[in-house]
Amino acid sequence: MNLPPWSFSSIKAYEQCPRKFYHLKVIKDHEEPKTEAILYGSSFHEAAELYIRDGTPLPPQFNYAKSVLDNFNRMPGEKLCEYEMGLTEDLQPCGFKDPNVWWRGIADLIILDRDNAEAKVVDYKTGKSTKYADKGQLELMALAIFKHFPEIKKVKGGLLFVIANAFLKDNYHVDQQDVRWGKWIADRKRMAASYANDVWNARPSGLCRNHCVVLSCPHNGRN
Numbered sequence: 001m002n003l004p005p006w007s008f009s010s011i012k013a014y015e016q017c018p019r020k021f022y023h024l025k026v027i028k029d030h031e032e033p034k035t036e037a038i039l040y041g042s043s044f045h046e047a048a049e050l051y052i053r054d055g056t057p058l059p060p061q062f063n064y065a066k067s068v069l070d071n072f073n074r075m076p077g078e079k080l081c082e083y084e085m086g087l088t089e090d091l092q093p094c095g096f097k098d099p100n101v102w103w104r105g106i107a108d109l110i111i112l113d114r115d116n117a118e119a120k121v122v123d124y125k126t127g128k129s130t131k132y133a134d135k136g137q138l139e140l141m142a143l144a145i146f147k148h149f150p151e152i153k154k155v156k157g158g159l160l161f162v163i164a165n166a167f168l169k170d171n172y173h174v175d176q177q178d179v180r181w182g183k184w185i186a187d188r189k190r191m192a193a194s195y196a197n198d199v200w201n202a203r204p205s206g207l208c209r210n211h212c213v214v215l216s217c218p219h220n221g222r223n
Contacts, residue, residue: 001196005104006102006104006188007103008140010191011187011188012134012136013025015187016207017203018194018199019217020213020214023214024214026200030213030214031213041126043059047059048062048065048069048109048124051066051069052072052081052109053079053081077114077119077120078111078112079111080107080109080112081109083109083110084105085107085141085144085145086101086104086105087102087144087147091147091181092147103144105137105141107122107123107141108123109122110145112149112152114151117151117152118154119142119145119152119154119155119156120155120156120158121141121155122157123141124160125160125162127163129164130159130168133159133168135157135159137159138159139180141155141157142155143172143177143180143184146172152174154172154173155172155173156169156172157169157170157172
């Protein structure tokens with residue numbers, strides 16, 4: 001079974017339940033419904049990209065985020081919106097769609113301050129709560145920035161919850177990257193073992209009955 005490139009979202013989906021991941025991402029005989037929340041989030045990401053990159057006015061429904069986006073615009077440095085990055089298995093930078101790409105990620109916003117060897121990376125969140133916030137995505141983006149922009153030595157990351165009005169921050173330094181990569185590489189190896197052995201065990205949780213689309217799973221309870 002071919003092993004595709006991985007991302008933060010694919011690793012988290014696999015960790016949540018390998019069996020569900022198998023159906024949604026491997027054989028693709030099920031798919032998640034496009035909820036209003038997902039569509040709203042996609043619309044906001046597009047609007048924020050156009051506003052920062054091109055100066056396109058925000059649609060009225062997103063004007064509540066104008067002040068914080070303006071703050072990003074005023075920060076010194078080059079602004080990269082919805083920036084695609086890839087890495088090879090030996091952690092060398094490559095294109096997002098290169099044949100040898102091993103990891104892929106898209107940063108909502110990167111601000112490169114090359115004069116100070118520093119970058120900022122921001123991920124927009126449109127959820128109504130920060131309760132289940134996961135900074136792992138920021139860490140992976142920071143690690144990729146160190147590879148794609150070797151002049152950058154420090155990354156300040158933030159999850160911007162535009163509706164919950166919260167900004168969860170973390171800092172990353174280039175000297176820490178080897179240690180930080182260890183956890184992600186171990187996660188990837190577990191996923192790779194499932195592909196190699198074609199073993200996709202279910203991981204039942206409280207989400208199974210009401211939220212899982214894989215109705216054939218015995219843990220679902222709705223079949």
